[in-house]
Amino acid sequence: MALMVGARVLARNLLRPWSRLPDAVPGRTGPAAGGGDGVRCFGSPRVLVETDPAKGVAVIKLKNPPVNSLSLEVLTEFVISLEKLENDKTFRGVIVTSDCPGIFSAGLDLTEMCGKSQAHYAEYWRAVQELWLRLYLSNLVVIAAINGVSPAGGCLISLTCDYRVLADNPKYSIGLNETLLGIVAPSWFKDTLVNTVGHRTAERALQLGLLFPPAEALRVGIVDQVVPEDQVHSAALSVMARWLAIPDHARQLTKNLMRKPTADRLVKQRDADIQYFLQFISRDSIQKSLRVYLDKLRQKKG
Numbered sequence: 001m002a003l004m005v006g007a008r009v010l011a012r013n014l015l016r017p018w019s020r021l022p023d024a025v026p027g028r029t030g031p032a033a034g035g036g037d038g039v040r041c042f043g044s045p046r047v048l049v050e051t052d053p054a055k056g057v058a059v060i061k062l063k064n065p066p067v068n069s070l071s072l073e074v075l076t077e078f079v080i081s082l083e084k085l086e087n088d089k090t091f092r093g094v095i096v097t098s099d100c101p102g103i104f105s106a107g108l109d110l111t112e113m114c115g116k117s118q119a120h121y122a123e124y125w126r127a128v129q130e131l132w133l134r135l136y137l138s139n140l141v142v143i144a145a146i147n148g149v150s151p152a153g154g155c156l157i158s159l160t161c162d163y164r165v166l167a168d169n170p171k172y173s174i175g176l177n178e179t180l181l182g183i184v185a186p187s188w189f190k191d192t193l194v195n196t197v198g199h200r201t202a203e204r205a206l207q208l209g210l211l212f213p214p215a216e217a218l219r220v221g222i223v224d225q226v227v228p229e230d231q232v233h234s235a236a237l238s239v240m241a242r243w244l245a246i247p248d249h250a251r252q253l254t255k256n257l258m259r260k261p262t263a264d265r266l267v268k269q270r271d272a273d274i275q276y277f278l279q280f281i282s283r284d285s286i287q288k289s290l291r292v293y294l295d296k297l298r299q300k301k302g
């Protein structure tokens with residue numbers, strides 16, 4: 001019950017940009033905070049933020065064990081952290097990564113889309129839309145340091161970034177695998193993939209629900225760089241330095257030019273998109289597919 005109320009409060013914060021989560025780790029500094037003197041931490045229980053004001057760079061680490069599924073709380077805390085960084089002129093870039101070993105993100109939280117009320121589905125889907133819009137159009141340079149497997153919504157998060165560095169581990173596949181669950185990637189997921197890899201590759205990948213291992217992911221362009229696992233963070237920092245060498249106003253206007261038409265398609269019909277999602281996800285056949293998939297995941301261990 002407390003969790004539900006908490007989620008609603010967090011979700012309401014999305015609509016009230018002036019409201020702030022209390023800092024979970026207020027002003028923690030120093031080497032323990034992850035990068036030498038001057039690194040400061042804030043954020044929330046599931047979305048850690050380490051900032052390096054001297055460099056103008058922050059690291060957002062998703063921490064929702066066991067698999068970093070994108071629950072309503074995670075989505076909400078992510079948006080609030082991102083907004084905090086964007087409103088602070090100190091920061092020009094952010095690296096998005098995971099605090100869960102071997103898993104970047106398992107994607108949207110299936111339990112949020114299964115066996116819940118219509119009101120809950122609507123609240124959840126609006127939060128998914130919100131994070132996508134904020135990340136896709138962020139004024140910051142956003143680099144994904146993908147240090148684990150990244151299916152569906154996890155892949156979407158990285159596709160919204162300006163650049164993707166993937167750890168070279170055969171287990172770390174990435175892709176929009178929705179069809180394998182018997183569901184369908186919405187049009188704006190599809191658009192984000194098409195804008196990254198082109199129409200034909202996206203068409204094949206989406207229909208087959210392909211999850212690309214690192215070499216394949218690089219070949220089709222769903223990631224920009226594959227590096228040894230222990231170099232993901234340093235590679236992301238090097239890329240960041242290159243992108244930050246470009247004057248902000250020129251880079252930001254160019255990013256907007258490239259991405260706004262795609263984002264506008266959703267912005268113009270957000271409510272209709274929610275209704276569409278509600279109709280789709282509430283179907284008995286879709287709920288059954290999700291239950292079967294979740295049961296398979298749960299039984300894997302037993």
Ligand SMILES: CC/C=C\C/C=C\C/C=C\CCC/C=C/C(=O)SCCNC(=O)CCNC(=O)[C@H](O)C(C)(C)COP(=O)(O)OP(=O)(O)OC[C@H]1O[C@@H](n2cnc3c(N)ncnc32)[C@H](O)[C@@H]1OP(=O)(O)O
Nearest residue numbers: 067069106107108109110111151152153184277280297298
């Ligand atoms: C014409 C119509 C057009 C348009 C349609 C309109 C609208 C669109 C409608 C819907 C769109 C929805 C889009 C959905 C996007 C998504 O992101 S769906 C999620 C997809 N994710 C996956 O397929 C990944 C599933 N998980 C895994 O494969 C594995 O868990 C893993 C490889 C990530 C990690 O493996 P392990 O380390 O072995 O961990 P376990 O598998 O044992 O899992 C531990 C624990 O976590 C639970 N879990 C895993 N993934 C999720 C998840 N995504 N959500 C919720 N919970 C998850 C798993 O069940 C285990 O739970 P317990 O057994 O411990 O209870």
